[in-house]
Amino acid sequence: MRLDSATLFCKICFKDKAGFGWSDFENDHPLCDECFASMEPHEEVFKVGPYYARCLYSYTERIRSLLYQFKGCKDIELADVFLAKQAPILKLIYSGYEMVPAPSFRRRDLDRGFNHVHEMFKCLGLPFIDALEKTDDIKQADSNFEERLNISRHIRFRDGASVLSRKILFVDDLITTGSTAKACCDLLMGHGAKTVRVLAMGHTRKKEAEKAKRKGFRAPSPFFKSP
Protein backbone atom coordinates (compact mmCIF):
# COMPACT_ATOMS: atom_id res chain seq x y z
CA MET A 1 0.00 0.00 0.00
CA ARG A 2 1.22 3.46 -0.88
CA LEU A 3 1.56 6.03 1.90
CA ASP A 4 -0.22 9.35 1.67
CA SER A 5 2.09 11.93 0.10
CA ALA A 6 1.60 14.15 3.17
CA THR A 7 4.17 12.46 5.38
CA LEU A 8 5.98 14.06 8.31
CA PHE A 9 9.27 12.60 7.12
CA CYS A 10 11.28 12.94 3.95
CA LYS A 11 10.73 9.99 1.62
CA ILE A 12 14.35 10.08 0.48
CA CYS A 13 16.41 10.51 3.67
CA PHE A 14 13.64 9.60 6.20
CA LYS A 15 14.56 12.67 8.25
CA ASP A 16 11.72 14.01 10.35
CA LYS A 17 10.31 17.13 8.70
CA ALA A 18 8.28 18.19 11.73
CA GLY A 19 9.54 21.14 13.75
CA PHE A 20 10.86 23.14 10.81
CA GLY A 21 8.91 26.10 12.14
CA TRP A 22 7.81 28.53 9.45
CA SER A 23 8.16 25.93 6.71
CA ASP A 24 5.78 23.56 8.52
CA PHE A 25 3.11 24.56 6.03
CA GLU A 26 5.21 22.73 3.45
CA ASN A 27 4.83 19.46 5.31
CA ASP A 28 2.65 18.11 2.57
CA HIS A 29 5.82 17.88 0.47
CA PRO A 30 7.24 14.37 0.58
CA LEU A 31 10.85 15.50 0.64
CA CYS A 32 13.06 17.85 2.65
CA ASP A 33 14.76 20.95 1.28
CA GLU A 34 18.20 19.31 1.43
CA CYS A 35 17.12 16.33 -0.66
CA PHE A 36 15.36 18.59 -3.17
CA ALA A 37 18.55 20.66 -3.51
CA SER A 38 20.57 17.46 -4.00
CA MET A 39 18.41 16.68 -7.05
CA GLU A 40 19.66 19.94 -8.63
CA PRO A 41 16.39 21.02 -10.25
CA HIS A 42 17.04 22.63 -13.61
CA GLU A 43 13.99 23.64 -15.61
CA GLU A 44 14.22 23.97 -19.36
CA VAL A 45 11.63 24.85 -21.98
CA PHE A 46 12.44 23.95 -25.56
CA LYS A 47 10.82 22.62 -28.71
CA VAL A 48 10.61 19.03 -29.91
CA GLY A 49 9.67 19.47 -33.55
CA PRO A 50 6.68 21.84 -33.39
CA TYR A 51 5.80 20.95 -29.78
CA TYR A 52 6.71 22.89 -26.65
CA ALA A 53 8.42 20.70 -24.09
CA ARG A 54 9.42 21.26 -20.48
CA CYS A 55 11.91 19.31 -18.37
CA LEU A 56 12.48 19.75 -14.65
CA TYR A 57 15.88 18.15 -14.05
CA SER A 58 19.05 17.29 -15.92
CA TYR A 59 19.82 13.59 -15.83
CA THR A 60 22.43 13.69 -13.08
CA GLU A 61 23.78 10.67 -11.21
CA ARG A 62 21.43 11.59 -8.35
CA ILE A 63 18.37 11.56 -10.61
CA ARG A 64 19.54 8.36 -12.30
CA SER A 65 19.87 6.53 -8.98
CA LEU A 66 16.52 7.80 -7.64
CA LEU A 67 14.82 6.75 -10.86
CA TYR A 68 16.46 3.34 -10.66
CA GLN A 69 15.29 2.91 -7.06
CA PHE A 70 11.76 3.92 -8.11
CA LYS A 71 11.47 1.96 -11.36
CA GLY A 72 14.05 -0.81 -11.07
CA CYS A 73 13.64 -1.56 -7.37
CA LYS A 74 9.88 -0.87 -7.48
CA ASP A 75 10.04 1.65 -4.63
CA ILE A 76 6.67 3.23 -5.40
CA GLU A 77 6.97 5.64 -2.46
CA LEU A 78 9.51 7.62 -4.47
CA ALA A 79 6.88 8.43 -7.10
CA ASP A 80 5.98 11.60 -5.20
CA VAL A 81 9.43 13.10 -4.84
CA PHE A 82 10.22 14.07 -8.43
CA LEU A 83 7.47 16.64 -9.04
CA ALA A 84 6.56 17.49 -5.46
CA LYS A 85 8.00 20.99 -5.32
CA GLN A 86 7.06 21.98 -8.88
CA ALA A 87 3.51 20.55 -8.81
CA PRO A 88 1.70 23.73 -7.64
CA ILE A 89 3.05 25.87 -10.50
CA LEU A 90 2.70 23.04 -13.04
CA LYS A 91 -0.98 22.73 -12.10
CA LEU A 92 -1.45 26.38 -13.03
CA ILE A 93 0.59 26.20 -16.25
CA TYR A 94 -1.26 23.11 -17.51
CA SER A 95 -4.71 23.90 -16.19
CA GLY A 96 -7.29 22.52 -18.63
CA TYR A 97 -4.92 19.90 -20.05
CA GLU A 98 -5.37 16.14 -19.88
CA MET A 99 -2.34 13.89 -19.58
CA VAL A 100 -1.41 11.12 -21.97
CA PRO A 101 1.37 9.02 -20.42
CA ALA A 102 4.20 7.74 -22.59
CA PRO A 103 3.20 4.37 -24.02
CA SER A 104 4.29 1.35 -22.05
CA PHE A 105 4.30 -2.34 -22.67
CA ARG A 106 1.50 -3.71 -20.54
CA ARG A 107 3.32 -6.82 -19.38
CA ARG A 108 6.23 -4.73 -18.08
CA ASP A 109 3.78 -2.64 -15.99
CA LEU A 110 2.20 -5.80 -14.64
CA ASP A 111 5.63 -7.20 -13.71
CA ARG A 112 6.51 -3.96 -11.89
CA GLY A 113 3.09 -3.72 -10.28
CA PHE A 114 2.56 -0.12 -11.35
CA ASN A 115 2.96 2.23 -14.29
CA HIS A 116 5.81 4.53 -13.28
CA VAL A 117 4.72 7.47 -15.47
CA HIS A 118 1.19 7.37 -14.04
CA GLU A 119 2.51 7.28 -10.50
CA MET A 120 5.01 10.09 -11.09
CA PHE A 121 2.58 12.55 -12.69
CA LYS A 122 -0.67 11.89 -10.86
CA CYS A 123 0.27 14.53 -8.25
CA LEU A 124 -0.66 17.15 -10.89
CA GLY A 125 -4.31 16.15 -10.47
CA LEU A 126 -5.03 16.31 -14.21
CA PRO A 127 -7.12 13.55 -15.81
CA PHE A 128 -5.25 10.76 -17.60
CA ILE A 129 -6.13 9.44 -21.04
CA ASP A 130 -4.33 6.16 -21.74
CA ALA A 131 -4.37 6.77 -25.46
CA LEU A 132 -1.05 5.19 -26.49
CA GLU A 133 0.47 1.74 -26.18
CA LYS A 134 3.57 -0.09 -27.30
CA THR A 135 3.07 -2.93 -29.70
CA ASP A 136 6.14 -4.78 -28.46
CA ASP A 137 8.61 -4.68 -25.63
CA ILE A 138 11.14 -2.26 -27.08
CA LYS A 139 13.20 -0.53 -24.43
CA GLN A 140 14.46 2.93 -25.35
CA ALA A 141 17.61 2.56 -23.28
CA ASP A 142 18.61 -0.52 -25.28
CA SER A 143 17.74 0.81 -28.71
CA ASN A 144 20.19 2.46 -31.05
CA PHE A 145 19.72 5.75 -32.85
CA GLU A 146 18.06 4.30 -35.94
CA GLU A 147 15.62 2.29 -33.82
CA ARG A 148 14.78 5.41 -31.83
CA LEU A 149 13.96 7.30 -34.99
CA ASN A 150 11.69 4.43 -36.04
CA ILE A 151 9.92 4.34 -32.68
CA SER A 152 6.62 5.24 -34.34
CA ARG A 153 6.52 1.69 -35.71
CA HIS A 154 6.23 0.39 -32.16
CA ILE A 155 3.54 2.78 -30.92
CA ARG A 156 -0.14 2.75 -31.65
CA PHE A 157 -3.25 4.63 -30.66
CA ARG A 158 -5.31 2.54 -28.29
CA ASP A 159 -8.67 1.26 -29.54
CA GLY A 160 -11.56 3.21 -28.03
CA ALA A 161 -9.41 6.10 -26.74
CA SER A 162 -10.23 9.64 -27.78
CA VAL A 163 -8.25 12.88 -27.65
CA LEU A 164 -10.52 14.70 -30.07
CA SER A 165 -10.42 18.49 -29.49
CA ARG A 166 -8.62 17.99 -26.16
CA LYS A 167 -5.63 19.90 -24.82
CA ILE A 168 -3.09 17.15 -24.27
CA LEU A 169 -0.01 17.06 -22.08
CA PHE A 170 2.20 14.16 -23.10
CA VAL A 171 4.14 13.07 -20.01
CA ASP A 172 7.22 10.88 -19.67
CA ASP A 173 9.97 10.30 -17.12
CA LEU A 174 12.90 11.09 -19.45
CA ILE A 175 13.46 12.78 -22.75
CA THR A 176 16.64 12.23 -24.75
CA THR A 177 16.54 12.88 -28.49
CA GLY A 178 12.85 13.72 -28.34
CA SER A 179 12.09 11.21 -31.08
CA THR A 180 9.64 9.21 -28.94
CA ALA A 181 7.89 12.33 -27.68
CA LYS A 182 7.60 13.72 -31.20
CA ALA A 183 6.26 10.45 -32.62
CA CYS A 184 3.68 10.27 -29.83
CA CYS A 185 2.65 13.92 -30.25
CA ASP A 186 2.29 13.43 -34.01
CA LEU A 187 0.03 10.44 -33.34
CA LEU A 188 -2.08 12.44 -30.88
CA MET A 189 -2.43 15.37 -33.29
CA GLY A 190 -3.32 12.88 -36.01
CA HIS A 191 -6.18 11.70 -33.82
CA GLY A 192 -7.62 15.18 -33.48
CA ALA A 193 -6.00 16.64 -30.35
CA LYS A 194 -6.49 20.40 -30.21
CA THR A 195 -2.99 21.05 -28.91
CA VAL A 196 -0.17 18.89 -27.54
CA ARG A 197 2.64 19.79 -25.14
CA VAL A 198 5.33 17.71 -23.53
CA LEU A 199 6.36 17.47 -19.89
CA ALA A 200 9.24 15.24 -18.83
CA MET A 201 10.86 14.84 -15.44
CA GLY A 202 14.43 14.57 -16.71
CA HIS A 203 16.43 15.60 -19.76
CA THR A 204 19.24 13.24 -20.71
CA ARG A 205 22.24 14.38 -22.66
CA LYS A 206 23.81 11.13 -23.58
CA LYS A 207 26.06 10.44 -26.50
CA GLU A 208 22.99 9.37 -28.49
CA ALA A 209 21.83 12.97 -28.49
CA GLU A 210 25.23 14.15 -29.71
CA LYS A 211 25.22 11.46 -32.36
CA ALA A 212 21.74 12.54 -33.37
CA LYS A 213 22.97 16.10 -33.76
CA ARG A 214 25.84 14.97 -35.99
CA LYS A 215 23.37 13.11 -38.17
CA GLY A 216 21.28 16.22 -38.56
CA PHE A 217 18.37 15.31 -36.31
CA ARG A 218 17.20 18.37 -34.45
CA ALA A 219 17.90 17.58 -30.83
CA PRO A 220 16.05 19.66 -28.24
CA SER A 221 17.67 23.04 -27.77
CA PRO A 222 16.92 25.56 -25.02
CA PHE A 223 14.07 27.86 -25.96
CA PHE A 224 13.54 30.28 -23.17
CA LYS A 225 9.96 31.19 -23.73
CA SER A 226 7.20 29.95 -21.53
CA PRO A 227 4.62 28.00 -23.53
Ligand SMILES: [Zn+2]
Ligand atom coordinates in the same frame (compact mmCIF):
# COMPACT_ATOMS: atom_id res chain seq x y z
ZN1 LIG B 1 15.49 14.36 2.84
